[in-house]
Amino acid sequence: MTVNDDVFTDWKNREEIAESMIPIIGRLHREKDVTVLLHSRSLVNKSVVSILKTHRFARQIAGEELSVTETFPFLNALTSLDLGPSQIDLGMLAATYKADSRGLSVEEFTAEAVAGATGDNKLERRDARDVVLYGFGRIGRLVARLLIEKASGNGLRLKAIVVRNSGGDDLVKRASLLRRDSIHGQFQGTITVDEANNKIIANGNEITVIYSNDPSEVDYTEYGIKDAILIDNTGRWRDREGLSKHLRPGIAKVLLTAPGKGDVPNIVHGVNHDTIKPDEQIISCASCTTNAIVPPLKAMDEKYGVLRGHVETVHSFTNDQNLLDNYHKADRRGRSAPLNMVITETGAASAVTKALPELKAKITGSSIRVPVPDVSIAILNLQLATETTREDVLEYLRNVSLTSPLKRQIDFTTAPDAVSSDFIGSRHSSIVDAGATKVEGDNAILYLWYDNEFGYSCQVVRVVQTISGVEYPTYPLPAA
Structure with a gap:
């Protein structure tokens, strides 16, 4: 047998193991509301190749590839445990087991590591919480995809979408936009339209489309909706008075997918969601850029101290801009988005203080819109209170992305040829580009990629899970 045959045989063996993992992961998710992760990346509903790619990606952040031959024994051990709703990270289980010197078997170690989710300690499964989307644009449709994806567990259920009626074939066209996306690809599943009852049925989820021109027109209880969380994706109302219009019968809480004004709390999941x-009935998820810069800012301040900083965002164009030169209330956004770099303002820097009030450093910011449809980069230039080295900063941020409470927000890449399209679909709010990082003494410049559509939508759903009480703990717990 040649060397090439050995490599191919190894691949086929790993394919076979990955195939055997899929039904176990699916049963744990459906029957016990357990989400199986690998270094914060969900393995639920993933294909064989996706599972193998996720294992290989661990090489970029952990320094070596993780094999399914290493993680499968831990997954198999979970099947014999009396598990409750939780998230269990196979990558962390494998890493902590390797570092443990007590000589425990995989089964013994796994039972100990996830003890908080078993037996008398386990959480009870909750009834699904109703969710309503007010508006169905870029963020609304991506949040819808995520909610439908998660509905196979028992946490959240998308019950309705509220939009203005645009005329003929409105329902069919909106379903089509959910089914196909030029950036994020095909919807993973099936979508049918029930025009007689104004419903979109996605992977078995019946979603009522409610036509309304104003929040005050809707009584949600008429549609069987109760105690729901309404996610306003329109950005039309951003203060407490305006958003309170959504607090209609059937709606308990309102979540805004834009920076809130006045006393509306701006929440960046992973940083201040515990506040x-x-x-609280009205909450803002801040902006995509705020979600991109606040987690790394928090991490850097905790380790080195941040005295001051400036963030320059190079941001993909959005629906707020014009395709061709035309009137716009803003000075430059009226110029053609796909043909120009457009200097504009960003509120992300000023929003930092609302999400991270303990950060005393002054952060300034500016933004340039560029002709790409998705994925942006924030260049964070920091003056630190402590002198350090590039190697130290990178090692620290890599560990943050692997083991810290911010590991769902901060990702890390060492790919030398990384470009923006590589991060389409990233579920992290910020990806540290190791190759671009610059450090000299007390000055650090971080290049932070972020999918300003999908990564932000993931942050929104995490906040929804938090306020619904269905954001389950992740095991094994970080070391004290």
Whole structure:
């Protein structure tokens, strides 16, 4: 047998193991509401190749490839445990087991590591929480995809979409936009339209399309909706008074997918989501750029101290701009988005203080819109309180992306040829580009990629899970 045959045989063996993982992962998710992760990346509903690619990606952040031959024994051990709703990270289980010197078997170690999710400790499965989308644009449709994806567990259920009626074939056209996306590809599943009852049925989820021109027109209880979280994707109302219009019968809380004004709390999941008051009815998820820069800012401030900083965002164009030169209330956004770089303002820097009030450093910011349809980069230039080295900063941020409470927000890439399209579909709010990072003494410049559509939508759904009480703990727990 040649060397090439050995490599191919190894690949086929790993394919076979990955195939055997799929039904186990599916059963744990459907029957016990357990989400199986690999270094914060969900393996639920993934193909054989996707599972193998996720294992290989660990090489970029952990320094070596992780094989399914290493993680499968831990997954198999989970099947014998009395698990409750939780998230379990196979990558972390494998890493912590390798570092453990007690000589425990995989089964013994796994049972100990996830003990908080088993037996008398386990959480009870909750009834699904109703969710309503007000508006169905770029963010609305991506949030819808995520909610439908997660509905096979028992946490959240998308019950309705509220839009203005645009005339003939409105329902069919909106379903088509959910089914196909020029940037994010095909919807993973099936979509049918029930025109007689104004419903879109996606992977078995019946979603009522409610036509309304104003929040005050809707009584959601008429559609069987109760105690729901309404996600306003329009950005039309951004203060408490305006958003309170959504607090209609059937709606308990309102979540804004734009920076909130006045006393509306701006929440960046992973940073300040634990400050949400149980009785708070109106919450903002801040902006995509705020979600991209605040987690790394928090990490850098905790380790080195941040005295001051400036963020320059190179941002993909959005629907707010014109395709061709035309009137716009803003000075430059009226110029053709696909033909120009457009200097514009960003509120992300000023929003930092609302999400991270303990950060005393002054952060300034500016933005340039560029002719790409998705994925942006934030260049974060920081003056630190402590002198350090590039190697130290990169090692620290890589560890943050692997093991810290910010590991769902911060990702890390060492790919030397990384470009923006590589990060379409990233579920992290910020990806540190190791190759572009610059550090000299007390000055650090971080290049942070982010999918300003999908990564941000993931952050929105995480906040929804938090306020719904269905954001389950992840095991194994970080070391104290």
